[in-house]
Amino acid sequence: MTTEKIDGVSVTTRANVYFDGKCVSHNLTYPDGTQKSVGVVLPAELNFGTGAPEIMECVGGACEYKLKGSDAWIKVGVGEKFDVPGNSSFDIRVHGEPFSYICHYG
Structure with missing residues (x-):
């Protein structure tokens, strides 16, 4: 199921801008202190x-990702998720429509 709306959160209005504007996100804080970010690549x-x-x-578009130590590119689209280990990295490729996401961390 794709998350379409997030209620009851605090949003940091200043954008996180990375890679010369190729990735932009905003931080969310839930009432219980949980943090996430929503953004676009x-x-x-x-x-x-x-x-x-x-x-x-x-939550929008699609991407291909490759986890650190892997040679395999894996495609994900709307409604799909992928896990990234802590203290690691991943490559992401986006073609055509921007990739909109929610990053669950911490």
């Missing part, structure tokens, strides 16, 4: 590092 091929483990949920 424009068409590009990028590498992201992680501190905490992450779950990337696709």
Whole structure:
């Protein structure tokens, strides 16, 4: 099931802008202190590092990703998720429509 709406959160209005604007996100804080981010990756091929483990949920568009240490590119679309280990990295490729996501971490 794809997350379409998030109620009851606090949103940081200042955008996180990465890779010369190819990735833009905003931080969300839930009443229980849980944090997530919502954002978009424009068409590009990028590498992201992680501190905490992450779950990337696709809510729009599609992407291909490759986890650190793997040679396999895996495609995900709307309603699909992928896990990224903590203290690691992943490559992401977006072609055509931007990739909109929710990043679950921490």
